[in-house]
Amino acid sequence: MIDVTPSVFDASLSRSGDSGIDSFVDRHAPDVAYTYYGAGKVALRDGLAGLVEPGENVLVPAYLSPAVVEPFHELGLESRFYAIESTLAPDFDDLEQRLDDDTVAIVSVNYFGFPQPGLERIASLADEHDCYHVDDNAHAPLSVDEGTLLGTVGDLGITTLRKLLPVPDGAVLYCADDEVREAFDPSPLAGPADRVGAADCRYVASSVAETVLGASPSLHRSVEAFLADGADDPSSVDPEARFEAGKAPMSRLSKAVADAAEPDAIRAARRENFRTWRRVLDDRDDVTPLYDRLPDGISPYEFPVRADEPAGFQSELADCGVVGAHSWPILRESVHGNEAYETANRLSEEVVTLPVHQGIEPSAIEAVGDRLEH
Numbered sequence: 001m002i003d004v005t006p007s008v009f010d011a012s013l014s015r016s017g018d019s020g021i022d023s024f025v026d027r028h029a030p031d032v033a034y035t036y037y038g039a040g041k042v043a044l045r046d047g048l049a050g051l052v053e054p055g056e057n058v059l060v061p062a063y064l065s066p067a068v069v070e071p072f073h074e075l076g077l078e079s080r081f082y083a084i085e086s087t088l089a090p091d092f093d094d095l096e097q098r099l100d101d102d103t104v105a106i107v108s109v110n111y112f113g114f115p116q117p118g119l120e121r122i123a124s125l126a127d128e129h130d131c132y133h134v135d136d137n138a139h140a141p142l143s144v145d146e147g148t149l150l151g152t153v154g155d156l157g158i159t160t161l162r163k164l165l166p167v168p169d170g171a172v173l174y175c176a177d178d179e180v181r182e183a184f185d186p187s188p189l190a191g192p193a194d195r196v197g198a199a200d201c202r203y204v205a206s207s208v209a210e211t212v213l214g215a216s217p218s219l220h221r222s223v224e225a226f227l228a229d230g231a232d233d234p235s236s237v238d239p240e241a242r243f244e245a246g247k248a249p250m251s252r253l254s255k256a257v258a259d260a261a262e263p264d265a266i267r268a269a270r271r272e273n274f275r276t277w278r279r280v281l282d283d284r285d286d287v288t289p290l291y292d293r294l295p296d297g298i299s300p301y302e303f304p305v306r307a308d309e310p311a312g313f314q315s316e317l318a319d320c321g322v323v324g325a326h327s328w329p330i331l332r333e334s335v336h337g338n339e340a341y342e343t344a345n346r347l348s349e350e351v352v353t354l355p356v357h358q359g360i361e362p363s364a365i366e367a368v369g370d371r372l373e374h
C-alpha cells in the first residue's frame with residue numbers, strides 16, 4: 001500500500017548530527033533571516049503585519065486552497081484573485097488589470113515544488129509598482145531552483161514543513177528583504193513551542209494507531225483523515241476555522257523531526273519516486289503529467305497529472321493500494337464556478353496528485369504500475 005504521508009516511525013531518512021532543516025536553509029540561503037511557525041498562514045500574517053495598512057489589497061493566484069487568503073483578511077487587506085494559464089503561470093493581462101495604487105503585495109505560488117512559471121516577471125512587476133513580492137513556497141521546503149532556495153525569491157516567503165515531513169505542524173517564514181526584516185515584529189506564535197503540548201501527544205498517539213492499523217486500508221484512511229485535519233475533505237473546508245486551527249507555535253515534536261531530518265536524502269528519494277511515477281504512467285493516453293522535466297535541485301511535493309477521467313483514475317489507484325491520490329485544490333467560493341477563472345476551475349477538476357514522499361519505495365510504485373496495466 002502507498003500511503004499519503006510518511007510515517008513518524010520511518011527513521012530511515014533521518015539521523016542525528018549535521019543534518020536538519022536549519023543547516024539546509026543556512027547552506028542554501030545564508031543571508032536570509034527565518035523564523036519557525038506552526039502554520040504557513042500565520043507566518044504570512046506575521047511577515048506582512050508591519051508592512052501593510054487595512055484597506056490595501058494583495059494579488060493571489062486563483063488556483064489556491066481557500067484558507068490561504070485568511071491571514072490577509074485578518075490584516076484588513078482585500079484579496080484579489082488573478083487568473084492563471086494552464087502552465088500555472090499568471091495570466092499577466094488579468095493580473096495587471098487587478099493591480100492598482102492600493103496593491104501592497106503580489107503572491108506567487110511554487111506549485112507542487114516547482115518554481116511558478118513567470119516568477120521573474122512577477123518580481124519585476126512588484127518592483128515596478130513598489131509593492132512586496134510574497135514567495136509562497138508552502139509545497140516544497142527543499143526545492144532549490146538554479147541555486148536559489150524557493151521561498152526566498154521574494155521580499156518575504158513561507159514554506160510548510162508538514163508537507164515534507166511526518167509532522168503535525170511546522171512552517172518557516174523567510175524575511176529576505178532588509179525592510180521586511182526590520183518591520184518584522186514576531187507575535188507570540190513565532191518560534192517552536194517551549195513545552196511538549198497536546199499536538200505532540202495527539203500526533204504520536206495517532207501515529208501509533210496508524211502503525212497498528214496499517215494492515216487495514218479502511219481504518220488506515222480514517223486515521224489519516226484525523227492526521228490531515230480534514231485537509232483534503234471538501235466537507236471540512238471552513239477557511240476561517242482552518243486559519244484559527246493553525247494558531248499555535250510549532251510543536252516540539254515537529255522541531256525535533258525537522259532537526260533530525262536528512263534533507264538531501266529526502267529530496268533524492270522524492271525525485272526518484274517522481275521519476276518512477278512518470279515511467280509507470282508513460283503509456284497512458286488518458287493521463288498527462290503536469291511537468292515534463294524535473295530540473296536539478298527540485299524537491300517535488302507530489303506527482304501531479306491531468307486526468308481525462310479524474311474520479312475513475314483515483315478509484316483505479318485506490319484499488320491498487322494508493323491511499324490519498326486526490327484532486328487539488330478545493331477553490332475559494334468566489335473562484336469556484338467563476339468563469340473569470342476558467343483555467344483554475346478546470347485544473348482543480350482535472351489534476352490528480354500522486355504521493356512521492358520518502359516513505360515510499362520506488363518498487364511499490366512499480367508494483368502499482370503492474371497492477372494498473374492489468
Ligand SMILES: Cc1ncc(COP(=O)(O)O)c(C=O)c1O
Nearest residue numbers: 039040041065068136138160171
Ligand atoms: C499554496 C499554499 N500556500 C499556503 C498554504 C498554507 O500553509 P499552512 O497549512 O502551513 O498554513 C497552503 C496549505 O495548504 C498551500 O497549499
